[in-house]
Amino acid sequence: MEDKKLKIIAFLLFIALIILIVVSRVCFDLSKTFFLIAGAGTAAIVAVVLWFTVQYRANKRRRLLELELVSEGTELRIEYSFLRKVAGVPTKFRYKEIEEATDDFKALLGEGASASVFKGVLNDGTSIAVKRIDGEEHGEKEFKSEVAAIASVQHVNLVRLLGYCIVPGGPRYLVYDFISNGSLDNWIFPQREGRNRPFPGGCLSWDLRYRVAIEVAKALSYLHRDCRSRILHLDVKPENILLDENYMAHVSDFGLSKLMGKDESRVITTIRGTRGYLAPEWLLEHGISDKCDVYSYGMVLLEMVGGRRNVRFVEKGVGKSQRKYQYFPKLVSEKIKEGKLMEVVDQRLIEGEGVEEMQVKTLVYTALWCIQERARLRPTMARVVEMLEGRAPVDEPPDTSMVIVDFLSTDDDPHEVNEPRFGTVAAHRIDNGTPSNSTYSFTMSTLSGR
Numbered sequence: 001m002e003d004k005k006l007k008i009i010a011f012l013l014f015i016a017l018i019i020l021i022v023v024s025r026v027c028f029d030l031s032k033t034f035f036l037i038a039g040a041g042t043a044a045i046v047a048v049v050l051w052f053t054v055q056y057r058a059n060k061r062r063r064l065l066e067l068e069l070v071s072e073g074t075e076l077r078i079e080y081s082f083l084r085k086v087a088g089v090p091t092k093f094r095y096k097e098i099e100e101a102t103d104d105f106k107a108l109l110g111e112g113a114s115a116s117v118f119k120g121v122l123n124d125g126t127s128i129a130v131k132r133i134d135g136e137e138h139g140e141k142e143f144k145s146e147v148a149a150i151a152s153v154q155h156v157n158l159v160r161l162l163g164y165c166i167v168p169g170g171p172r173y174l175v176y177d178f179i180s181n182g183s184l185d186n187w188i189f190p191q192r193e194g195r196n197r198p199f200p201g202g203c204l205s206w207d208l209r210y211r212v213a214i215e216v217a218k219a220l221s222y223l224h225r226d227c228r229s230r231i232l233h234l235d236v237k238p239e240n241i242l243l244d245e246n247y248m249a250h251v252s253d254f255g256l257s258k259l260m261g262k263d264e265s266r267v268i269t270t271i272r273g274t275r276g277y278l279a280p281e282w283l284l285e286h287g288i289s290d291k292c293d294v295y296s297y298g299m300v301l302l303e304m305v306g307g308r309r310n311v312r313f314v315e316k317g318v319g320k321s322q323r324k325y326q327y328f329p330k331l332v333s334e335k336i337k338e339g340k341l342m343e344v345v346d347q348r349l350i351e352g353e354g355v356e357e358m359q360v361k362t363l364v365y366t367a368l369w370c371i372q373e374r375a376r377l378r379p380t381m382a383r384v385v386e387m388l389e390g391r392a393p394v395d396e397p398p399d400t401s402m403v404i405v406d407f408l409s410t411d412d413d414p415h416e417v418n419e420p421r422f423g424t425v426a427a428h429r430i431d432n433g434t435p436s437n438s439t440y441s442f443t444m445s446t447l448s449g450r
């Protein structure tokens, strides 16, 4: 625009000077005045032409340079976004993109304590799951934990964070790869009739259960041992293990996770998590370590073998203290003592394609090692991988008292999916004359909501 104006001005000046010379020739004939005006006019014309030529060349060079810079910048941008993609660095999304991708949050995939997850598709065709984290303080905390833990990690058995979006004063969003077969609970526990689920479900075969067990152990071992700072997941349960189209496991939901220095042996943190999967030392406020994840993992292993929740509600009493629950881990150790290990296996598998007894023994023994009440007796997750892959011996586990009953503390049915997560300590008492049918009654103190 500037250039165009200059050109017009130079052209008008040029014409005006010529007119001035012509007019002065007519008015002053060939007098001294005419020659003076003609000389000055010609000099001015030469100056204007020179000035214009210099300007034109300078502008041309500037434009060329600009063009070079723009193409270099575009190249750099392309290179940068490519590197971000291959390096798995999460992208910052605009809210509009999230809204369009999810078609205004139409398809709900799941809901947890403080988040809702929606299905979506990005412009390039990638299927995504968008996790919307609500709640001011907790939401912020959960968002930060999740991003801090998962943004820098890469493992085939961990869900991949593609990006995030923050709306000032509003909810926060995390964008994940969509994992098409949903969470493990739909594949190991019998499905409830009449429930409208966004995912398929069924009875996962024994071979796949065993493979999933190894994959989850590998993911946790990677988080505990192979990352720069040790990452504790702290909410390992079937709802947070997702299965893709090939039934490969992807550990997800890092909302409660905690980073731990490699030289730290324990960290103190407020109690959060899901009843039934919380390690006793956490409930007793003794500080936590990677062994808390090992405990929860052991609980999940038993649920995978039995095809049932570890805590089963069997009789409704008038008050909380009269309620009767069946505690599967206790039942399993009793069955081992009676030499009837196969009785604890999911009946659907026994009636179906069958299971391998040696593998059942490996899985159950490993699980019982993992849920030892003394944290130091539990194996590391790396050791668990070796045990499950047959590279380390799996001895018969010692008896453990199983006295922590954090799970028996609320009014709702413990079989509920997406059970609430809690935040304080449960005191406990177990009837000493434990009946042999493994049904126990408990009294407990309060757990407060997060």
Ligand SMILES: Nc1ncnc2c1ncn2[C@@H]1O[C@H](COP(=O)(O)OP(=O)(O)O)[C@@H](O)[C@H]1O
Residues within 6 Å of the ligand: 109, 110, 111, 112, 113, 114, 115, 116, 117, 129, 131, 159, 176, 177, 178, 179, 180, 182, 183, 239, 240, 242, 252, 253, 254, 255
């Ligand atoms: N990447 C994903 N792909 C498919 N489904 C997902 C994905 N992430 C979460 N979900 C679904 O949403 C549910 C809740 O997600 P989660 O991250 O565990 O949230 P919360 O912190 O609320 O528990 C999961 O149990 C699962 O069914």
Ligand SMILES: [Mg+2]
Residues within 6 Å of the ligand: 112, 239, 240, 253
């Ligand atoms: Mg969850």
